[in-house]
Amino acid sequence: MTILQLNDVKKTFIYGEEEEQVLKGISLSLKEGEITALVGASGSGKSTLLTIAAGLQRATHGNILFNGENVSEMSQDQIRNLRANQFGFIFQASHLVPFLTVQDQLILMLKLSETKLKKQEQRDEAAKLLKLTDLYHRKDAYPQSLSGGEKQRAAVARALIHKPKILFADEPTASLDSKRSKDIMKLIKQLTKTMKITTMMVTHDEEMLLYADKVVTIRDGLVFN
Structure with a gap:
């Protein structure tokens, strides 16, 4: 089932x-439970496309449909609500909050969403996902004491704790070595399938394409497949 549809999207900067x-x-469609990788040279437009799809910036022309709703016509408040509840984000850097433990990073995301879970239920949900990401033993650790791989696994867990429909990942393994990169992609692939999440990922690493269901090449602002 198609969950995200991009139609004739154009972006001009002045x-x-x-x-x-x-x-x-x-124009591009993303299906539930699939990983779509966007590839292309620097400056090709792939990261711009991802941020437009995620509602982080507006397209100059065209529209984005999420579950049939036109995101392009939504107000800023509606888009913020969409990002907080339906979308998850992973970037090159983990962007963890330095004064929060790993567990509290996840609980904060739940509080920012429209969760109706009580405090203990929030802790239980965080514990469940930290076990899936092999971080439960580090739940009380602060970011400065985590390895690079642990930080990125924590970022993955934080992005998925509120059970988003779509995960947007911009170079999620760029700061990691080869082994840790593969570990992170195996984890994203596993959680994409088990949680029925749709993932849109930008990457320069050809090895990461082995984990994608669909590869879309962007060249000079157009799709070449």
Whole structure:
């Protein structure tokens, strides 16, 4: 089932009197339970496409449909609500809150969403996901004491704790070595399938494409497959 549909998406940036068209009309569909990898050279537009799909910036032209609803016509408050409850995000850096333990990172995300779980239920949900990501033994640790791989696993757990429909991952393994990169991608693949999440991922690492169900090549703001 298609959960996210991008229709003729274009994006133009204006720098003084100059214009740069980064996306030139991209149409793309993402299905439930699949990982779609966006690849292409630096400056091709893949990260711009991901941020538009995630509601982090607006397209100049075209529309984005999430479960049939037109995200392009939503207010900023509606988009913020969508990001807090239906979308999850992983970036190159983990962006963990330095003064929160691993467990509290997850609980914070639950509080930001519209969860109706009570405090103990929130802790139980966090514990369940930390066990899945092999981080339960580090639940009381602070980010400064975590390894690079542990930080990124914590970021994955935080992104998924509120059970989003779509996971947006921008170079999620860029800061990791080869072994840790594979571990993170195996984890994302496993959770995408078991939690029936749709994942859109930007990557430069060809080895990571082995974990994708679909690979989309972006070149000069257009799709080339």
